[in-house]
Amino acid sequence: MKLLFIMVSNPYSNDFNSLVKFAEASLSRGHETNIFFMGNGLYSIVREEIKALAEKGAKIYYCAHNAEQRKIKPESWAESSSMYGLSKLIGEVDKVLIFD
Amino acid sequence: MKLLFIMVSNPYSNDFNSLVKFAEASLSRGHETNIFFMGNGLYSIVREEIKALAEKGAKIYYCAHNAEQRKIKPESWAESSSMYGLSKLIGEVDKVLIFD
Amino acid sequence: MVDTVWIIKRPADFPEADMLEENDMLILIQDAVLRVPYFDNWLAVEEDVKARNIKLPEDKLISYEDVIDIIEKAEKVIVW
Amino acid sequence: MVDTVWIIKRPADFPEADMLEENDMLILIQDAVLRVPYFDNWLAVEEDVKARNIKLPEDKLISYEDVIDIIEKAEKVIVW
Amino acid sequence: MAKKKLTVVIRSNPFSWKTFEALRQAVGSAMNHEVSVIFMRDAVYSLTDWNPKLIGIEPFDKSISALGMMDAKVYVEEEALRERGINIKDWGIDINIEPKDEICEIIKSSEVVLTW
Amino acid sequence: MAKKKLTVVIRSNPFSWKTFEALRQAVGSAMNHEVSVIFMRDAVYSLTDWNPKLIGIEPFDKSISALGMMDAKVYVEEEALRERGINIKDWGIDINIEPKDEICEIIKSSEVVLTW
Numbered sequence: 001m002k003l004l005f006i007m008v009s010n011p012y013s014n015d016f017n018s019l020v021k022f023a024e025a026s027l028s029r030g031h032e033t034n035i036f037f038m039g040n041g042l043y044s045i046v047r048e049e050i051k052a053l054a055e056k057g058a059k060i061y062y063c064a065h066n067a068e069q070r071k072i073k074p075e076s077w078a079e080s081s082s083m084y085g086l087s088k089l090i091g092e093v094d095k096v097l098i099f100d
Numbered sequence: 101m102k103l104l105f106i107m108v109s110n111p112y113s114n115d116f117n118s119l120v121k122f123a124e125a126s127l128s129r130g131h132e133t134n135i136f137f138m139g140n141g142l143y144s145i146v147r148e149e150i151k152a153l154a155e156k157g158a159k160i161y162y163c164a165h166n167a168e169q170r171k172i173k174p175e176s177w178a179e180s181s182s183m184y185g186l187s188k189l190i191g192e193v194d195k196v197l198i199f200d
Numbered sequence: 201m202v203d204t205v206w207i208i209k210r211p212a213d214f215p216e217a218d219m220l221e222e223n224d225m226l227i228l229i230q231d232a233v234l235r236v237p238y239f240d241n242w243l244a245v246e247e248d249v250k251a252r253n254i255k256l257p258e259d260k261l262i263s264y265e266d267v268i269d270i271i272e273k274a275e276k277v278i279v280w
Numbered sequence: 281m282v283d284t285v286w287i288i289k290r291p292a293d294f295p296e297a298d299m300l301e302e303n304d305m306l307i308l309i310q311d312a313v314l315r316v317p318y319f320d321n322w323l324a325v326e327e328d329v330k331a332r333n334i335k336l337p338e339d340k341l342i343s344y345e346d347v348i349d350i351i352e353k354a355e356k357v358i359v360w
Numbered sequence: 361m362a363k364k365k366l367t368v369v370i371r372s373n374p375f376s377w378k379t380f381e382a383l384r385q386a387v388g389s390a391m392n393h394e395v396s397v398i399f400m401r402d403a404v405y406s407l408t409d410w411n412p413k414l415i416g417i418e419p420f421d422k423s424i425s426a427l428g429m430m431d432a433k434v435y436v437e438e439e440a441l442r443e444r445g446i447n448i449k450d451w452g453i454d455i456n457i458e459p460k461d462e463i464c465e466i467i468k469s470s471e472v473v474l475t476w
Numbered sequence: 477m478a479k480k481k482l483t484v485v486i487r488s489n490p491f492s493w494k495t496f497e498a499l500r501q502a503v504g505s506a507m508n509h510e511v512s513v514i515f516m517r518d519a520v521y522s523l524t525d526w527n528p529k530l531i532g533i534e535p536f537d538k539s540i541s542a543l544g545m546m547d548a549k550v551y552v553e554e555e556a557l558r559e560r561g562i563n564i565k566d567w568g569i570d571i572n573i574e575p576k577d578e579i580c581e582i583i584k585s586s587e588v589v590l591t592w
Contacts, residue, residue: 001272006474008381010110011140011170012493014209014230017532021247025264031272039381040111043143046171049532066381070111071146083388090472091361091392095271097207097279098474100378101352106590108497112377114289114310117416121327125344131352139497149416166497183504190588191477191508195351197287197359198590200494204468218464231491234521251530252491252521278473284584298580311375314405331414332375332405358589 002032002093006086007041008100015099020049022097027056034093036086037078038063041099045074054078061085102132102193106186107141108200115199120149122197127156134193136186137178138163141199145174154178161185202274207267208232214239215280225274227267243270282354287347288312294319295360305354307347323350366393367470374405375415382476383423386432395432396466403476404440409449421451428453437463482509483586490521491531498592499539506546512582513543516553518560519592523552525565537567544569553579 003026009015019035026033035058037045044050045062054060060078063086067074074080081089090096103126109115119135126133135158137145144150145162154160160178163186167174174180181189190196203223206215211234214226226237228244233254236242246261262270271277283303286295291314294306306317308324313334316322326341342350351357368386370379386397399407412419427434428451436448438459448455458466467473484502486495502513515523528535543550544567552564554575564571574582583589 003268003271008378008476011143014492014531018209018229018248020532021245021264022268025268029265029268029272031268038385039377043111043170070143083384084391086385087389087392088361090366090389091364095277096472096474097271097277098476099279100476103348103351108494108592114376114415118289118309118328120416121344122348125348129345129348129352131348138501139493183500184507186501187505187508188477190482190505191480195357196588196590197351197357198592199359200592216460216464218461219467221468247530251527253524253526276471276473278467278475280475296576296580298577299583301584327414331411333408333410356587356589358583358591360591 001095002034004034004036004089004093004096006036006038006096006098007044008039008098010040011043016044016047019099020053023053023058024056027053027058033058034061034089035059036061036063036081036089038066038086042066042070042072045072045078051075051077061089101195102134104134104136104189104193104196106136106138106196106198107144108139108198110140111143116144116147119199120153123153123158124156127153127158133158134161134189135159136161136163136181136189138166138186142166142170142172145178146172151175151177161189202270203276205271205274205277207277207279208237209279211235213280225270227262227270282350283356285351285354285357287357287359288317289359291315293360305350307350361392364393364471365469366472366474367396367398367467369398369400369467369473369475370403370406371401371475372403373476374402375410375412375417377417378476379403379406380418380420380423383420383427385474387423387426387430390427390430390432393472395427395430396435396470397427397432398435398437398463398466400437400463401440404436404444404448405446407436407448407451407455408446424451424453435463435466477508480509480587481585482588482590483512483514483583485514485516485583485589485591486519486522487517487591488519489592490518491526491528491533493533494592495519495522496534496536496539499536499543501590502548503539503542503546506543506548511543511546511548512551512586513548514551514553514579514582516579517556520552520556520560520564521562523564523567523571524562540567540569551579551582
């Protein structure tokens with residue numbers, strides 16, 4: 001299946017751990033795994049665990065507006081997107097989990 | 101008097117607004133105003149409002165360990181410090197307010 | 201067959217009773233493992249339970265992979 | 281003369297009754313302005329009250345500068 | 361891309377940036393999906409006549425207007441308003457005050473539910 | 477620099493990075509001040525035999541040991557333990573289980589109180 005995780009939570013929260021564990025489990029089951037970072041979730045995009053998920057095949061997106069607002073410059077393996085991009089992703093996947 | 105504000109709260113929280121308003125009020129009353137950023141509070145050190153407080157005379161400190169952990173590089177008007185530095189500050193001021 | 205999988209994160213912050221259907225399933229993660237729900241159909245993520253040193257019946261514990269499998273077969277999922 | 285100034289941030293998250301002394305003062309900021317305490321000696325920051333469109337008696341409203349003045353004269357301050 | 365019945369549920373953190381972000385998400389989603397936005401529990405305070413700028417938060421009036429223009433539906437929990445003794449302001453669009461059991465039905469009939 | 481009676485009160489967010497940071501602050505402060513650390517309400521879970529690494533959090537055992545070596549005092553709210561039916565683990569230092577009214581006295585007699 002195609003899964004989308006939306007990460008909005010604060011940095012260094014329990015949600016970060018859950019996101020990483022869920023995404024790893026999704027990848028290990030061979031599912032298409034997308035993660036979208038927005039709001040305060042953006043702060044977590046710079047963590048090593050996210051880079052590792054990207055290397056294992058997770059597709060990483062982020063809200064460019066929130067990144068700019070927070071002065072965060074994601075690396076090139078993360079794709080700049082928007083609320084409209086998120087909406088299209090929601091239309092393409094089977095299930096959505098939001099961590100907020 | 102000498103006031104110390106410790107900022108630990110999450111970014112884009114109500115505590116950020118309270119911190120800024122309290123610090124402005126403290127400066128307007130002519131008090132020595134110190135702000136120490138640690139933990140998730142570090143994320144707020146890059147906001148314009150904090151720079152403005154520094155320009156008005158607030159002394160800005162941060163926990164270097166937390167900054168490095170979060171990949172945040174504060175500007176030069178902020179002074180790198182530690183938990184020991186915080187402890188010494190607490191010994192030098194009259195009152196301490198923590199926002200967590 | 202599960203209709204809605206509810207992922208519960210906070211202790212006792214369960215969905216209102218009106219929202220739950222017979223074939224729904226509650227899955228406890230994070231600090232939600234501290235309180236058992238008044239609804240038979242629940243499971244908890246073992247890692248989150250063990251991390252907090254909470255004792256729950258072994259047959260209620262599942263892995264993150266198991267949760268993904270349950271989500272795949274369910275009609276929908278709501279992180280509550 | 282105020283002994284301890286308690287800065288309250290969350291609705292109804294007041295200090296335990298045992299902690300409060302007669303000369304203490306509760307100051308409500310942020311969402312704490314949504315609930316009035318069962319303790320006479322309280323004030324609320326006007327900006328936080330007005331921002332939330334809450335009606336409180338005018339004589340209970342103070343500015344951030346006023347809070348700083350109260351803290352200066354008090355024995356100590358605790359952000360609760 | 362499939363058009364879905366999508367519901368954004370806002371439950372807590374009134375007077376915060378969270379509501380602003382949730383509504384931005386709802387507006388973005390309303391371009392492709394059939395969107396409902398539900399304010400329940402403490403989040404109902406977000407629809408009163410409050411003043412975000414006073415506490416450093418960006419107002420979300422434009423998002424509410426946009427939801428109206430894109431035919432998204434906005435619902436508020438009736439019980440939550442009553443328990444708090446508050447009224448919502450006129451946001452210039454239809455806001456449906458519904459009892460909790462009706463709110464539950466909307467959530468149950470959605471394909472995608474995003475909670476805030 | 478004045479040596480002060482300083483109390484760090486940890487009330488919520490057990491199983492989190494917050495407790496780790498609060499204890500780091502307590503250890504740093506214990507070098508110059510007379511430090512008490514109080515665990516009350518849900519924070520008492522932090523002193524049980526839990527396993528932070530399983531959920532991506534750094535253990536704070538070293539901070540607790542350091543507090544012991546620097547003669548800082550650690551207190552736990554007795555009622556909070558009882559209500560939750562839990563026991564604290566042996567952290568290798570004296571941890572004082574005290575009733576709520578005793579905890580209140582410690583807070584009242586402090587010069588600086590840092591709440592978490």
